[in-house]
Amino acid sequence: MQSFLRATRALVVFALSASVVAAPLVVNVRSYGAAGDGQADDSASLQRAIEALNAAGGGELYFPAGTYLHSEEITVSGHVKVYGTGSASVLKALAPARAALVFMNATQCGAEDLRFVTEAKTRLHEQNSAALVMDHAENCFIRNISIEGSASVGILIANSHGVAISGNHIEDTLADGIHVVNGSADVIVENNSASNTGDDSFSAVAYASWPKQTDNVVISGNTSISSHARGVACIGASHCGIFNNTIRNPRGHGIAVAYESTYDTYRPFGARLKGNRIATVNPSKGTNSVLVSGARDVEMESTAIDGGNPVLVSDSSGIVVRNLVVNEQVGAPILERGHVQMKIEGVSANGNALAGGVSIVRKIQ
Template identity: 25%
Template sequence: MRRHGTEHDGRRRALLRAGLTALLGAIAPQAGAGTSRDGVRVDVRAHGARGDGRHDDTAAFQSAIDALPASGGTVVVAAGDYRIDPQRSVRLRSRMHLAMDAGTRLLATPNPAARAYVLSLIGVDDVEVSGGRIVGDRDTHLGATGEWGHGVMVRGSSSVTLRDLHISRCWGDGISIGGDKAAGGRVTPSSDVLIANVRCIGNRRQGLTIGRSRRVRVRDCEFADTGGTLPGCGIDIEPDAGDSARDAVISNCFIHGNQGAGVQIYKRSASVVLRGCTIEANRGHGVLVIGASDCTVVDNRIRRNALGGLSLRPGSDGVVVSLNEFVANGPARARGGKDGLRARQLSVAAEARAVRVDDDNRYSE
């Protein structure tokens, strides 16, 4: 077994980190790459939006979006409080950028619906949403059922960038990414999605759900204080039956204080990389892997999670665990001795297959 803390170990970690950074940077989608949008700019206020927090601005937003030419363009939203009806939703179209001022807030109108979305992206391509805040209606929701009141809902869409956003207090997820199921049952997964510098705080079901998808990149984000209905995770990679979530990279994120796991990677998920994140003080596990395959958990700080640091459940296959720092995870009653310390920080089910846990992981109280 390798001894930790040596000069050799330090050089090896540095080389591994540099190699991973270069590899993941090379495969990450580039925001705006290949865009074919026109230079047309449309202001929502020119289409009747008031931004006073009282009047319903949903129709004005939709009018501005629909006014873009076929070649696309930018819809501009100045600072203000815009009341949006999630039951109608603001429906984005292909080849557009919804550019919100940092002082913009989209406020969800209280409603009783089980399914309702402030922004909806269904079957679109080359869409960017940036700036501003989305505030859900979980504190004023008029119903008691359902868990799908999302801030941003992405289904069957490609080349999507969500950046520099703050999404909070939604009845369901801050962001939900998944496939679009057409007549006849054919599923089109979302693909080439970039989520950067986004904060999802205090949402009811998940901070972020990654469902049926290909090539999702999440970087420099925060997912915190999720809870109210299960699973209550910061990030849940959990595709519905009928398709998979493949090739997702979560990097340099802060994931903390969630009611469930910090990150859950569920069945039908494959080729998931969790790298360089701080995952702490979640009431479930820091990272929970259930039946997923070909996953890499590398160079993360996994601390003070109530049920344990990392748990690999039956059906998990081909998981690599390397360079992580595990600190004070698991219930206090499980502590005691070197074996007990590691067991509550990292647990691997006997039925998990092809798991590699490197000696360079660190464990401490």
């Protein structure tokens, strides 16, 4: 549990230090020619506003109410905050491949009270096709953002640490809703909602080709609705904290803590799951409410499952399942495949406490 608190401590230090800094320069994009009328391409004006901010050594980039069209990615760095008035401040991408607001090499940065709109029909994989990106960012936040559509992920966190992502809504992306990757650490993803994401709603991923394992990502209090893949995924990352999330009707697994050889990930370890609720009507074949695969030292506590398919634990060690509650399922609530070392402490199914043996666990090939 101590590792899960490091991110919180880092963000508290950031908040306290920010409170004693002198009032920052505020750059209004309208002052640099941005029309915000939903007709003109404001890319050149936005670049001039960013250059003014850079010349001043950082500050705040402000978008008053309006619809700002842009055909290029918007990249900021240093100590900078980008904000608007809420849903009335719209950044609309004209080119899905260059849609992103990118925080690059930024410290004590943030984005809040903005709406991002992208009309994308083809899934892309480049970083700049996301709606909002933090790359090599430290002690930053993303909050009260609305993302409607994206050719790839909604929010991408890469090579960053000490990032808090809270109170955002993401829908209709062609890839993940929020994706934390490439050695990022001490990241909190809390109280966000994601619907109809083209892949996972919320994910922490660590590829073995990267020198550092993504670590200590806390995914807490979020809501996932109708993801095209998993609701919450900890793929190759270490010390994932997955707490009090609500997952409804995922097309893939509800929650996955797994090693994926196809994508050459690390093997996950140290994950803690508690208080999650997964409800699935008409589950897809080959999916599970919770999947633990190729992992070690994983504890799952107070998980409530309504409908869907059983929990599957595969080729994993040091697994603890505690206080599992399953309803609207038939058969053993836990499936076991391969070499598994697992301890079970309390399972109930359809209102009845299960005593053990084959009533709880069924081995499969």
